[in-house]
């Protein structure tokens with residue numbers, strides 16, 4: 277594996293852990309505000325991001341490389357003041373992640389690293405789903421506005437989300 281490839285994957289491990297941090301920070305804030313359902317949704321998203329990081333972590337190990345764990349930045353977006361702004365910031369962040377994954381895929385093709393090319397496909401598909409999920413919730417929040425009982429119902433809906441291990445090594449993540 278080239279240095280360039282190792283660097284982009286190590287960076288992506290950090291990006292995915294930052295995503296987990298971001299969603300966990302949103303979860304804490306939402307729970308403090310009394311939105312337990314939205315807090316649950318965000319916490320599960322954080323768990324999935326952790327899995328995504330572990331996917332890249334494991335990929336490096338399986339290719340005989342040692343992952344490098346770097347400092348995770350403080351998520352400044354956690355200072356946002358309402359749920360709509362948080363989900364919108366989440367979507368903006370996912371678009372950034374989609375671009376990062378695209379760059380990994382491009383590099384894999386450039387370097388004819390077929391294993392990485394194949395591995396990255398899982399993340400490309402996942403990003404379509406992640407952006408769609410965020411858009412759906414943002415649309416609902418816009419529709420609802422400040423209608424308290426509708427916000428309460430949406431919060432109840434978000435409470436139903438359950439954690440399912442996510443990532444190309446989902447079943448192996450517990451042992452990663």
Ligand code: OFO
Pocket residue numbers: 292295324325328370373399402403406
């Ligand atoms: Fe939110 O996505 Fe990871 O990869």
